[in-house]
Amino acid sequence: MIENTDNQDNQKEDGRIVQVNIEEQMKTAYIDYSMSVIVGRALPDVRDGFKPVHRRVLFGMNELGNTHNKPYKKSARVVGDVMGKYHPHGDASVYDTMVRMAQPWSLRYMLIDGQGNFGSIDGDFPAAMRYTEVRLQKIAEAMLEDLDKDTVDFTLNFDDTLEEPVVLPTRIPNLLANGASGIAVGMATNIMPHNLSELVDGLIAMIDDREITIEELIKHVKAPDFPTGGTIYGFEGVKAGFETGRGRVVVRGKIMSETSKQGKEKLIIYELPYQVNKAVLHQKIAQLVNDKVIEGISDVRDESDREGMRLVIDLKREAIPNVIINQLYKYSELQTSYGINNVVLVKGRPKILNLKDLLSEFLEFRHEVVTRRTQYLLREAEKKAHILQGYLIALDHLDEVIALIRNSTTPEIAREGLMTNFELSEIQAKAILELRLQRLTGMERDKIREEYEEIMKTIAHLKEVLADEGLRMKIIKDELEEVKKKFGDERKTEIQYLAAEMRIEDIIAEEDVVITISHLGYIKRTSAYDFRQQKRGGRGAIGGKTRDEDFIEHLFVASTHHTMLFFTEKGRLYWMKVYEIPEGEKSGKGRAIQNLITLPSDDKIRAIIDIKDLSDTEFINNHYIVLCTRNGIIKKTLLEEFSRPRQNGVNAITINEGDQLLEAKLTNGNSEIMMAIRSGRAIRFPENTVRDTGRGAIGVRGIEVDNEKDEVVGMICVDKEDKTRTVLVVSEKGYGKRTDIEEYRITNRGGKGVKTISVTDKTGPLIAILDVTEQNDLMITCKSGITIRMAVGDIREAGRATQGVRLIRMDDSDEIAAVARLDEEEEVVAAIEEAIEGTEVEGEGNATEANDTTEAVEPEPEA
Structure with a gap:
């Protein structure tokens, strides 16, 4: 056991026992543990909006070539690959993450295309991983694009045998698009999902005016947008979340009334608040009727099918529909509130950010990605231009080059001769030696010259981009507009303002x-x-x-x-x-x-x-x-x-x-x-x-x-x-x-x-x-x-x-x-x-x- 240092006089140090203060030891150990949970498990990164497990699943699927235009792969294979290479935790944690990214009621923009039973909004469990199959959605591939162009840093995996990205070079503002929730040690996060088209509009407005206010941003990013639709009831809590990073949003399910041929009225619940279990809600309404908390309901049944959700509530003849609706909002989960708590990792440290801060961090990250990508493309273009320049020198002295190579006894002697006689680099000399004979024809020689001219134009353009921040921001803006065109959609969640918070x-x-x-x-x-x-x-x-x-x-x-x-x-x-x-x-x-x-x-x-x-x-x-x-x-x-x-x-x-x-x-x-x-x-x-x-x-x-x-x-x-x-x-x-x-x-x-x-x-x-x-x-x-x-x-x-x-x-x-x-x-x-x-x-x-x-x-x- 560890003894307190107050009793040091009674202790004997033999080289194997180190005297420590138990309070300091517990404090240090707990802080290390809490930071490990905060950084490595519970909180999303402000740049790509992912926790490590989500990032590793998508990266692992990408490395397997499991893209949207390839056949599905067994979930078990993907889980095993991710767990064995990047995420040394239980297979359940990896599979649960995959399942959630394939559920249309869980994510506003699904990242995984699942085939098989992935559960239901009634709370049914998904099939075992050996029965289901997965592949990436197109939008997920947009988050992995340019990963091979030195756009982000890589780090060693848990056993130092492979490398994995620290962050994904995403073009999608995923943190706000899909939201995130997690409980760490001493802190938690709960970020609401939003509409991608509105987010892109907000980002473009911020590019055009970097001093834009949150009030002006709200004209573009109107409110959270949930995958299950519903209606946001009241805006003050949403506005507080946008302005401070902490707020409260109240969401109501959508109800419409119908009249049967017999003249009986019934209520149809066709959209639920986010993360509300339909089966549990069904049971709750039935319980309220049995307990006589809500009177006027004769029957509740679930008529949902492939066409959509339909939870039917039959009313008694004397019942007033509006009264029943208000009682359902009051006593059941048909009205639910969510706390907005925008806690994210910024440069490895947890911070609470408002709407403008979140969008600014994403824009700064995109600027870094575009800059690094441009630098990579410039390096590759200069390498290519260097080799083509060598080809052109060789073509200008074709007979001498051929004679030199013919008279050389080994490739090394030929390479040395080319470098000495024509002032070529080792890379150029090696490339010339590997040049196929067919490229020495007149037509191929013209192609080499044209290719060199094109690559020089590309180099000039890339240098111009690196020298001009305005050009880089225009590239970001164009890519965002392309994202909106490809993946943007209409709002699913309506906004209902309260009389007290709305100007007439x-x-x-x-x-x-x-x-x-x-x-x-x-x-x-x-x-x-x-x-x-x-x-x-x-x-x-x-x-x-x-x-x-x-x-x-x-x-x-x-x-x-x-x-x-x-x-x-x-x-x-x-x-x-x-x-x-x-x-x-x-x-x-x-x-x-x-x-x-x-x-x-x-x-x-x-x-x-x-x-x-x-x-x-x-x-x-x-x-x-x-x-x-x-x-x-x-x-x-x-x-x-x-x-x-x-x-x-x-x-x-x-x-x-x-x-x-x-x-x-x-x-x-x-x-x-x-x-x-x-x-x-x-x-x-x-x-x-x-x-x-x-x-x-x-x-x-x-x-x-x-x-x-x-x-x-x-x-x-x-x-x-x-x-x-x-x-x-x-x-x-x-x-x-x-x-x-x-x-x-x-x-x-x-x-x-x-x-x-x-x-x-x-x-x-x-x-x-x-x-x-x-x-x-x-x-x-x-x-x-x-x-x-x-x-x-x-x-x-x-x-x-x-x-x-x-x-x-x-x-x-x-x-x-x-x-x-x-x-x-x-x-x-x-x-x-x-x-x-x-x-x-x-x-x-x-x-x-x-x-x-x-x-x-x-x-x-x-x-």
Whole structure:
């Protein structure tokens, strides 16, 4: 026995007994044992995702030539070969490993093609190894490819008689594709399987952007993907696993309901959670029914066959299917949770890695493999080129070489003579002596020269690859895309997000919609395809049914994911997501805004601004909201002041008695502002002449309004650098025109402005002013509900003092209610044009030429 060193005085050392501390001895022995288990048995290598036994089985089968295109070999033979050469443990451990790699319910991507009984998902044992046969799958061969090209290190086997690879030079990200689990000493690992196509997409994204975040990687590698399918219930645990390497994934089996011919309902379980035994689940459900934990089930039977899994649950007539399903999830293994614990060996040391770390380690390994392979190919090519160079020298001195060889008494003398006379290396001289005579014919000599030229091109390319990391990464990327093409497939496991962890935007399709708001405050959103583009002068189409005294006042296009800012005539601001606006038919009137936001009955919406993302700090701190009122007051406020939505709204501007808010525009602080009034005048001044103030401020005078009957009808804000925009004005009777903005001279804020349209009884007073380009479309809505869409390019340009051209034909009693601009960047414009291509609108009038209605008017002096 080993004595404690405290009793050294009583011990006698005779050379055979060494005094040691028993605590240190036990600690050292246990650490050695634990590291042996960790490194040599239980944990996978981060590079190829294999434990030693898996690696040895695949390598042993490859050495036997047991590939996918060769006949099957007895499992016993493979087990014996692997055990005798590389894995000196029990045959059961080797055979169990082989069996698992051949089971479609155990591995997401099977590595071994088995023939015979390899067990079942019911937990049946496989047949003995003497009865089953195996060979490699194609995907496994992709993991062994380039093994003979010095791509990985080899080490001696257990008895130092053979060599085995330390790691396989796999092109497949096997660790994440097939996952791994194992219990070591003091630690364990549990890595979930994933979809190969998604992994390749993630790796390619990482090659393109090495600073990619885990959040961006999750867009490619969405979640684990199990061989048995099922549904991942909730995403937070999966996300935690991706971000930290530790998490929890809940998986549910898939159930569908059927109704028999007799009208009885039954539930069909057709997919199970990963690693759940179907027979055990069957027994568990039967036990729950017998114990009256679940009531409402009359029978449970297994109807699975070659076509697939089918566990049938007959329901009693009074049973509610959804209640039974939820009880099955609660009390049986139909819902199972798995702990994510990404512990792997990195350079021989156990580490816990997140998704990005795992993919980075694989990419680094692939880069090393490609580099070593290129170096090997370069060495081999240079060796070949060296011999061919010798051949060429010999061919250039063919007669002398033949004479030298003929006159030599032994091969050694001939070799020495070649090396001395023609400055050849020993390798070249030996190759020349072994050269077959047929290669000395003229045609063969030409082939040698061509071969030499080709090999020199190959050498140049290989050197280029070794000198350029970008080229090496491109090779890795191309090989990954080839892997995806050969072995990639669709996801088997669905993802079901929980309400608490999902933004509503994630389930709302992002698309452009037309928003309409009526004079009496009815709002709706409609598919943009319901509106069609017409020529100027047409009769238009019905844009919405309204009450006799109501008409559509606001009409514009927005994305369903954007936020709408609603400004009321009393200066209040309300927020609403576009997807929250009720969807309605094109001819429907919509819903009252008061039912959607807390809008007082004596207030109404006057201006709407579409904001893509109110949480974008840089955007909201560099943009402004410019407000104007009917009495000519203007105010500018930083967008950040309006970035915190409140249920009851906020005060955007203080409105004086007798005034109303008219317009609100989003600007970048570098615009020119134009305001127009009903009598036909407009003013232009720089935005920086209006200082920005807080939400509660009143504002300053923008334009002078002469009398009580006159009022501001609109405001536009145009970027100083934008020379493509023109000013479009529209009158109440349907006349309009475009004018170059430079015709309006810049004046001081608060002045009277200049004439913008000649107002007559024929045209009616000015009703709208817009800034447009020729790529814009115009949407005009009448108080009768008629809507027409036309291209701005069809409206001719004219001077400030003209009355313009007829834009829309109307009845004498009708008037224009609203004019909206559709921007060219909205994809909906092209979509609408494509959808209505070749169609003709019933009742569409003929377009009227511009010069038929334009009347020249002598310009009045500017105010």
